[in-house]
Ligand code: ADP
């Protein structure tokens with residue numbers, strides 16, 4: 001089964017910037033996949049399109065077989081997104097943020113509360129559940145974003161530069177958490193501009209540059225070439 005199937009994806013922003021020019025990308029169910037590339041390569045645009053936050057100009061995207069054009073709601077329910085920017089309401093408590101998120105997906109409140117305890121707990125945030133988000137450190141906010149993305153138990157988790165600005169200690173514990181989630185069957189795709197991060201975590205990798213995939217291989221094969 002393919003978790004993600006992208007064919008001939010193009011994106012030209014209104015400004016005229018060509019962000020993606022013909023991306024083809026397949027990610028297998030269960031994979032831990034890195035989308036690596038320099039700033040401005042098109043990683044966030046790709047993720048934005050997969051998450052239906054950015055309109056594509058041309059091409060086809062399927063998430064677990066659901067076409068974004070014709071089966072948008074089904075596709076969205078398969079997918080959890082951890083964007084780069086903190087986009088939660090800073091004045092809400094952690095518990096409100098994750099429980100409301102589950103509500104958007106129709107998860108019953110009792111189930112949402114159980115999941116909140118599970119995911120906030122696993123990410124070391126359960127004690128902070130009644131704190132307002134703005135009181136958290138940057139690293140805690142990042143973990144909150146991950147907990148929030150898991151509340152509807154998506155089969156595909158996409159993280160945009162998940163450890164940007166996170167210190168090395170916390171970075172390691174986040175990696176450990178993501179590995180565990182992946183072992184439990186969640187397919188993971190992350191973007192990064194650190195080869196090291198991709199190397200630590202990912203089985204397969206695509207390198208994107210100037211809106212094109214210039215390499216798509218296993219991590220092992222890539223490392224043996226360097
Ligand atoms: P990356 O995530 O790899 O850094 P992006 O997808 O953010 O790359 O950007 C790809 C290209 O698209 C860059 O040239 C960037 O300046 C441009 N771009 C990104 N977002 C927008 C936008 N909202 N409007 C216009 N151009 C954009």
Ligand code: ADP
Nearest residue numbers: 087088089092096097098099100101102104148
């Ligand atoms: P829409 O409801 O059209 O998807 P919003 O701007 O309301 O757009 O929200 C965009 C995303 O931001 C949501 O899908 C959710 O991930 C996040 N979000 C916004 N507001 C909240 C909130 N109060 N609590 C948790 N997440 C939120």
